[in-house]
Amino acid sequence: MxxxxxxxxxxxxxxxxxxxxxxxxxxxxxxxxxxxxxxxxxxxxxxxxxxxxxxxxxxxxxxxxxxxxxxxxxxxxALPDPAVSSDSPWLAAYDDGLIQLHAAAPAAPRAMREAMLEAVDDVPRYGMGNGYHPLGLPLLRERIAAYYTARGVATRPEQILVTTGSQSAINIVLGTLVGVGDAVVVESPTYPHAIDAARLRGAKLASVGVSAEGWRLDLVSGAMRQSSARLAYLMPDFQNPTGALMDDPARAAVTEAAKATGTLLLVDEAWAELELEEVPGTTPMAAFGHDGQVITIGSASKLWWGGLRIGWVRATAALARRMALHRASKDIASPVLEQLVVARLFDRLEETRAERRRNLRASRDALVAALREHLPEWEFAVPRGGGTLWIRLDTGSAVTLAEAAACHGVRLAPGPWFGLEGTLEGYLRLPYTQPPQVLREAVARIAEARHRGRVGSVPLPDTLSPTV
Incomplete structure (x- = not known):
């Protein structure tokens, strides 16, 4: 030893x-x-x-x-249980004074205040009822259905279930459709809470690699076939954390492979609206399969604001009702006021898209420039959308670097948070959802931490913070 x-x-x-x-x-x-x-x-x-x-x-x-x-x-x-260990990324508060680069969540857009004021004026119309809408407010479900229809996937409001954020949507879908021992395919790297939700159901996890260059379709289909997967969780739109974008031929091929293996596709579109540059047009994955095969998750968190805690699921009308019954034991329904705010924000969709594109592109470019100046040895691809860089370190452990960076005032999200145990130690996710000046300062501190190697020189908090 x-x-x-x-x-x-x-x-x-x-x-x-x-x-x-x-x-x-x-x-x-x-x-x-x-x-x-x-x-x-x-x-x-x-x-x-x-x-x-x-x-x-x-x-x-x-x-x-x-x-x-x-x-x-x-x-x-032993290996830590991600749900309870002190290394778990979702146990600490955000008030530790560090620059928070572990979470890829932008601030609220300008349209938020006006949408909130309008929503407050709408509340009295709903105050005569009990406020519980297990499937979601009809007004918001109509807005979401119209949004999908405009993107080329005909959708009725009855197919929409409004949830308390996309994480809640993932838990509701898996809780309804996945049982103990069922195989679930996830990307590697992937959204950490999806891994946790599958483990909570007692599912067997199988991973398939994805990089900034995209997906190996033979590996995706092979993973579904070899694991006899009940469900595959995929992020084809500016994948978190790699930023990869799946083109339409690949979407069609993955959907066809899932059909052949009897695998349900759970498609997370949380980042779909955050295109920062002109990219080839893509079609929602639901257009390539029938509604019973492709289930889609959306969220207000990235395009608008995480504090709203509103997400949704698009499925068949029958499955939407079934999921509403399942969620009744968890949170019954999502808050009315926040749903009204999101309904109003859908009326400002183009305005917010333009604002996000302008701000995130400036922040992305500032982060890229700072990394090339201070840490030129690190390798990464510049994504055309989304909110994160997926970085391959030249040497050392991302977890060790995260501890050192915390001593210099920056909280990071090391690669192992985004994979199964023992993987992605040499990777780091850096979001560009904060202002350029904050990102430039953060990179300078990270570089100082890396070069000085001051791991453990200052006592660290007992826990790490949640990632999104």
């Missing part, structure tokens, strides 16, 4: 460096999972440090979920 972790005697604080060394060795497969660790006293002797130092390192590993102790039988290496 002392040889495997290879901690420099000058590392400070030593216990944290020792814990990081053990964690890295476990994640890299050098130390297998469920292997008994040396007794604290014996490892302290081998490393020529105090037993208290090793005890502190073991305690930190337990907090992070990489060590389990059993009374009378010692401590064993």
């Amino acid at each position: 002392a040889r495997l972790v290879d901690v420099s005697p000058e590392a400070r604080p030593y216990y944290r460096a020792l814990a990081d060394g053990v964690r890295t060795a476990v994640m890299d497969g050098q130390i297998p999972v469920r292997v008994r660790m040396p007794a604290e006293r014996h490892l302290a002797e081998a490393l020529q440090v105090s037993r208290n130092t090793v005890t502190a390192a073991y305690d930190l590993l337990r907090e992070r979920g990489f060590l389990e102790s059993r009374q009378g039988s010692g401590s064993y290496t």
Whole structure:
């Protein structure tokens, strides 16, 4: 163990460096999972440090979920449960004073205030009822159905279920359609909450790689076939985090492959409206399959504002009613006022598209320029839409870098958040949803953290923050 972790005697604080060394060795497969660790006293002797130092390192590993102790039988290496470990990215608050680059969420657009004032004026019309609309307000469902129809997919309001955000939509769809032991295909990297939702259902996860260049269609179809997948969760529109855009021939091919394997497609379009440059026109994936095969998720969070917490599902009318019954045990219905705000924002769709394109493009270009100036060794493709860069580091661990960056005032989203256990250690997601000046400052701090390598020099918060 002392040889495997290879901690420099000058590392400070030593216990944290020792814990990081053990964690890295476990994640890299050098130390297998469920292997008994040396007794604290014996490892302290081998490393020529105090037993208290090793005890502190073991305690930190337990907090992070990489060590389990059993009374009378010692401590064993483990992989953390993403839902409960202290390394979990969704347990801490946002008020730690750091530049928040772990979350890809833009601020509200200018149209928000006017839409809210109009929505408040609309509320009295709904106040005579009890306020519960399990399928969503008819007004908003009509707006969403018209939105899909205008994009080339004829849709009736009865096919729409309004949810409390896209994460709620994912949970409702999986909770309705996926059972324990069912296989679910996810992209790698992918949206972390989709992985969590599938695990919550007891699903078996199979991953298929995606890069900024796109999807390997043979691998997508092979994953669905070999896993006998019940459902595949895909983001064909400016995929989070790679920014890849799937063209129409690929959409048709994936849909046909899913039909052949009996796989349902859950298509997340949260980023679909954030085109920053002219790109070849694409058709919603629902146009390539029947409504019972392709289920679509949308969200107000990226185009408008995450604080609204409004999303939706497009499916068959029968499935929409079935999902409404399933969600009744969770949150019954989404808030009326926020639904009215989103309905008003649909009337300002073109205005918001133009504002988002202008602002996000400026922020993307500033982030790209700052990275090329301060960190030219990092590799990434510049996406034509969406809100994130997916970066391949030249050396080292993204998790270690995130800890160092936190010491310099920046919270990052390391690659392992976006994949299954033990993968994507050499990648980092950087969003460009903040103003250019904030991104330039953040990159300068990240570069300083990387070059100084000050991991552990300042105590870190016990938890990491949620990602979107």
